[in-house]
Amino acid sequence: MLTIKNYYLAQSGDGKQFINFELVGNIEVFQSNSGKFYVDIKKCKMPTRLDEATAKLMIGKQISGTIVKKECAAYEYAIPATGEVVTLTHRYEYEP
DSSP states (O other): OEEEEEEEEEEOTTSOEEEEEEEEEEEEEEEOTTSOEEEEEEEEEEEEOOOHHHHHHHTTOEESOEEEEEEEEEEEEEOTTTOOEEEEEEEEEEEO
């Protein structure tokens, strides 16, 4: 199960506004290269055709499905905590 954590206004290539949901999965425990454990969650954004008032009502609701890692064309990403720019070749997507 996934939870709708939040929603964001976004703009398509042709300038139309739409709503993206931020979906989050369950807590996962990972072990780093140094051997220490840490907790993380997978998250992704999913476009909707809902209006903003309806999107607000959906926050906290659960939907079936999972978040999977998918390969994609390389792109640059700035890590929010450090500002470091890294090149990624994957993204996370919703899968029913």
